[in-house]
Amino acid sequence: MYVAVKGGEAAIANAHRLLADRRRGDRAVPALRLDQIVEQLGLAVDRCMGEGSLYDRELAALAILQARGDLIEAIFLVRAYRTTLPRFGYSEPIDTGAMKIERRISATFKDLPGGQMLGPTFDYTHRLLDPSIVGEDAEVPVVREAEGEQAPRVTDLLGRQGLIEPDGELAEGEEVGDLTREPLDFPLDRDLRLQALARGDEGFLLALGYSTQRGYGRTHPFVGEIRIGEVEVEFDIAELGFAVSLGRVRVTECQMVNQFKGSATIPPQFTRGYGLVFGQAERKAMAMSLVDRALRAKEFGEDIVAPAQDEEFVISHSDNVQATGFVEHLKLPHYVDFQAELDLIRRMRAELEGVE
């Protein structure tokens, strides 16, 4: 039973005013602008878009500013905002094969068509703090003639030789699941798992991916390819009778190539895990691909022995907005519930004392 308790209005109003003050901080320090956050904290913006599940860099920057840099709070704000807008429809699936590539690496093939492009990466930096970047302009990037060579997905190269399982098609008559429209009903198809993973918490998926590497549901992964860049979003316009591009979004894709599966009729093939995330979010895309593969255990007849293979466990706990909502609700008044507990423990102790 819930009993309404009134009071605290003035305290709440003043607390929010104090929050606004602390958010702004020392007035002698210039206030941040959204374009500064978009341009200079771009990966925080990307994480907020990915887990907020809403591609809009400026909105994500606003959320980060309003949340004082608390990314889960910012993601919460973005999720709340999206519920205020009408849904125009679903895009055509993006074609990552036609990406304007800004980074593309493979850990499985040294030489591959289109080459390996490091792009703007933290890899191979020394992880030494560099005070010289503060307030300084960076040097302009080096340029080199682009060869305009096609860069096919590495998995497609392996696929041509039949060495890897195909991508898999949507079953006849199946609709693409959408967890923002229908509540989840386990067991899930892979499309719903991928949607949940794409918006799932990076830290949670990172830890689960790591656990598979450490032996809790081992999958023997190799990074077939990571690519980052912009892709066109095509949308079918009913009034026109054809699809047009709405513009481009930047995404990160990770193709994880895992150890074999075969059968009496199919010779052994590499299996796959897939990661696709809004923005530049390489760690998240890698973790997603590891967890995607681990969650396909049942499909491959593997024993389900580890947390990362347990679909209901993983997907029910991957959403950080849900998680924070339930964890943080514990700090709200539970006075009546606790009174009941107090009564109970007093009675138990009284009974025990009566026995002695």
Add this chain to the structure above:
Amino acid sequence: MTTGISAEQSARKRALDVLAAAPAKALAERWEAFGDKPGHQRIRGPETGLVMVRGRAGGGGAPFNLGEATVSRASVRIVTGEVGHGYCLGRDLDKAEAIAVIDALRQCDAAKVDAEIIVPLEELISTGDDKRAEETAATRVDFFTMVRGDN
């Protein structure tokens, strides 16, 4: 789908693709500089909503819902009667409406609109793409093999 559309539709699509991809500021400047802007009446919007962006499992497999994006759209009728539609990512209602008017106007005088708006914007986008591709190309790894030992 874009397969099986006529040449005229294909040219209209190309123009709409370019307008959506164009930076709002560059589009506004081009539109500002364009003479003889027709009066127009709003049929729908401009309004902002969401499109659920889809990916494919493995890159080429079954579709799944990746996440939403903000999209603005507008439909207008210009004084000469043509109806235009504008769609673009983001929340820029002015941009969506400008695209719709340009789309309508293009049905009267495609050559002028293409020459003064579409082609210059396409070049601007392509210059930006080339620059980014060249910056990326400079980070391409040139592998070489080191011979170790002499026997």
